[in-house]
Amino acid sequence: MANNLLEINNLTVTYGDFKIITEVSFAMKPGEIVCIAGESGCGKSTLIKSVLGIKQLGAQIQVGSIILDGRDITHLGVEERRQILGTQIGYVPQNTRGSFNNIRSYDVQYQEAMRSHGKKFNRDEAVKCFDRLNFPDSDKLLWYQPWEMSGGMNQRMAIALAVLLGPKLMLCDEATSVLDVTSQKEVIEELAKLRNELGWSILFITHNLGVASHIADKLGVMYAGRMVEYGDIRKVLDDPIHPYTKKLLAAIPGKDRKLPVGLEGRPPLDGAEWPGCNFVPRCDYCTESCKTKPYKLEEIVPGHFASCSVGRSV
């Protein structure tokens, strides 16, 4: 396991008094793209916030550890953390206005980011990077201000800045979910390309399984603060084990003009606090023992983990 880039061990995270994530563990290898999927509020964004560890975000790690490239970054000091953010961990937020100050030019903001890490900012290098990513008007881009640009372009500018800063791990928090299909495709392809060329590992949070299937190597499914299934994307999509994953896949609208099978009910708000399985109220297969059986992610098939395999024989 020594060659893992990111290891998340038994992580429990709270906001104030509220437990959002419980006992989440997984690992990412260098060059791997991992997608985490789940409904809103399942804790997938909190996972990214915990890795970023910026105190303003309010996510507090109670138990567990986050190891980046062999170094424990769970409880880093403010300045130490600042030094690894950007250079070792890159971040693309969901809000397309969330990366840059809207009313200052990219040029100064690129400069500020580079200088903060003691790196030289070279405009030609930036333009070269834009060309490599096939940005239109690459030589003028730096002089624009973010408000003059589309949301998709803003995300791509954030990715380009990450290329200049050179992190090993990219965190994308629903980075494409507010974009139109064309921009979405551009951003996704860009990320895939950068993985191939620069060996980036990408942790991609999404509720869009279509996007996930397109680029991911591994897929994790979260439900109410817990990782319920994790494994190679093909295995998880083609042969889901956990009852929740099955329902989630069935709920994707297809092209056959048939209404998808809905997922009845809503996830429990305090699901992370439940001792037993928290999918019980919505589960078709559950038995009495499910309510008390403690949560554990087990390797059902080699490389394919799930916290429940009750429905598997059905």
Next chain:
Amino acid sequence: MLKYSLKRIIKLIPVLVAITLMVFTLMYLTPGDPALQKLTSQGGAVTPELLAAERHEMGLDRPFFVRYFDWVSNIVQGDFGNSYSDDQPVASKLLRALAYTGALAAASTLLSVVIALPIGVYTAIRKDSIFDNIVRIFTFTGNAMPNFLIALLLMFLFCIKIKAFPVIATASLKGMFLPTLALSIPMISRFARQTRADVMCQLSEEYVIGMHARGVKERIILFRNVLHNSAGSIITIVSLQIRVLIGGSVVTEMIFRWPGVGNLMINSITTRDYPVVQGAVLILSILQVLINLLTDLSYYVIDKRISMD
């Protein structure tokens, strides 16, 4: 930028016309006969013939608009008429006084911004700390202080108790200290409050997180980005305060006998020297309009989106 500035400047013309019309009407409606006023203030017996002749000479027997246009065209050429009390040109009096008022206004605005900005930023990032609470009490009190109370308190402390300054401010750098301080204290309160609110609002914007996530230094986030984006509303409050400052300078100048436009205006009101009052109101209003223009132009520098509308 040029087009935007031109558009703003053209918009000023009707405002200036309206201000001159308002100032002129104000004086026109003022009870009392200016000719009589002028003759009595110059001393000597006033006979009806003399009065009629003076009225004719001053053009008081002509219709309203003729007098107005005459007055405006004179002002455009820099002629504000002559003072009733000493028959000296009003323009030169105003110019001299304006230099003093300008110096006082500029110094106190500068001082207030320099003091209030760091306080505002610091109280925003250390919200609810002891320092924040102390500052809050001070700003709240400063906000409710009549400006003459501040001036008199300063005078009592520095001139009477400590004797660090003479009671009557000489028109010098040393004499400027107390009036500047008196005008600055309420402004510091308002600026610090506004800066705190704006910075706190900006800090909750998502780009701040985005920058932290990129490892941008805290100092750069705060001073180059948060403060830059708050500058618009800070400038708004500064320009609004200059309105109050110009009014407050009348009181402060009177207390410290600072020879500015405000002092000139109050003295002229007491002696019913209307051309000087008229000129003073006009010049202070024009000063205000020009400051508004500068404010508008600086918005554009901070946020280019302004030019869109």
Next chain:
Amino acid sequence: MKKEKPKLSRNQMKQLKLKRKTIIWGVIVTLVLVLSFLAPYFLPHDPLETNAQIMRQAPSFQHLLGTDNLGRDVLSRLLAGARTSIFATIMLVIISFIVGTVVGVICGYYGGVLDDLVMRFTDILLSVPQLVLAIAVAGMLGGSLVNTMIAIGITSWTSYARLGRSHAMRIRQLPFINACRLTGCSDAHIISTHVVPNLIGPMLVNATLEIGTTMLSIAGLSFLGLGVAPPTPEWGAMVSESRSYLQLAPWAVFAPALAILLTVMLFNYFGESVCDLASTKEA
């Protein structure tokens, strides 16, 4: 998502606390108003009686706040002046509130040329330094309390007019106003039963916030000698009369000045708590 439930109750707690705070300030404000109204009947000394023997006496049991340059009891003058100072302020706020709201609502509801003209006019009034204009007007009209109020009133109605206009414009476009029109209600009926009740809340909040500033303006003008005519006690004028003797009788200067400060602070606290309460109710 998960934070929703207890957050709501925390919000309600906050609102309850604010409500209590507003009521306490409201009670204090009412007490001050009643006391200032009754004060002239309970004066320790005659506020107008001069006495050359006890000129500029420091505070003592006889004269709790000392005496001024003419030997008049400062405390008695302070109490007698409270009614003038506070009621002039309140009256002015009420009058500008009414005038401004009426103009604003009519402009906002009807729009058109009238609206344009009035708004340009307020633009111009707002581009002139308020106190300078007031000083000029009061100076020209001559010193009296009513003239002071006129001088400040010339500009003070504009803020209400602008606020009232923006609210009226917003309300005019609401669907139920159209429904009213379709059923044949007259404009007067719509304005009085639908528009005004919907904007009176925020307008009143604004008015309470303006009390402090208005009081400061009046005090400033009377300090400049443009307010009440001399022997009448009024706080700003009292400061002005005594300020030449600052060195000899500081109490005669600072007692009325502090009275102004404390009253303005009281009204500001009240205004702010009303404003806070209103904004939490909206959210």
